[in-house]
Amino acid sequence: MDFILQPWPWYVAGPMITLVMFLLFYFGKKFGVSSNLETICAIGGAGKVVDFFNFDWRKNGWNLMFILGAVIGGFISYQWLTPDESVAINRQTFQDLTDLGFQNAGAQYLPDEIFSIENMFTVKGFLILIVAGMLVGFGSRYAGGCTSGHGIVGLSNLEIPSLIAVIGFFIGGLIMTWLLFPLIF
């Protein structure tokens, strides 16, 4: 039990993510989370605005159940499996974040500077959250996949488009982290 309560090392987590991919393949489905964004838009009536969303979302019901499970999994791990929510980040990372104005970096999973309730209701805080989400939603659907569909399944299937997409993920992530963070925070 003690092992479960500790943070899991990469060599346990990585193969277990592959197990998730295996189970979905075994049941005839393909691992890919970001397509759920389209499914939820379709359920919400986006078809009235954009024709694309007039597809039969019920065929993706299995994937909605998968992300509902992910929500429940997050709840279970939060309630019972994470006695200590500190993240043992690199000392240099801690220093870099302190220089950016982040206090107590790594004390919890998420920084208050972005995810606190107070921050959520400031104009800047709200914009950061909504724009971050929009970039993820727009980019993943433009590229036709996210970390799961391109990063795990696509690379496992040795697909060039996925390799290009993952290179793009890193170009974007590096631009944001190295160039834009000092301007935003």
Added chain:
Amino acid sequence: MKYIKFLLIGILFGIILSKAEVISWYRIYEMFKFQSFHMYGVIGSAVAVGVVLVYLFKKGLIKTYLGNQIVIEPKKKGLARNLVGGTIFGLGWALAGACPGPMFILLGRGVAAIVIVIIGGLLGALLYHSVKSKLPH
């Protein structure tokens, strides 16, 4: 309920990503700063095992529970689609510190602010399909 198995697989997924701290904003920042091997290890080992697994599926050595061969529909080709779309995604991944899976897992952990990120994700998907005819692919 025929979908219950997918709910269970999703629960497993949520627990794995929580326990591996993949859902932590700090882990994503650290990755893009090249200051930790953790995220590279997670993704790298997942892909390394995944390559073998997909090979076995495609060779027909592992079949689905119905005994069918799995067919993986290839991702669409196109430099603009994958590179520009991927870059836009990467900007958001670093800022939110979360990709679509972790967003939903964080929702389950009771993070209220993630609701705004998810709404942003839905708006982003809506926006893409509104303007996609004008974009290079």
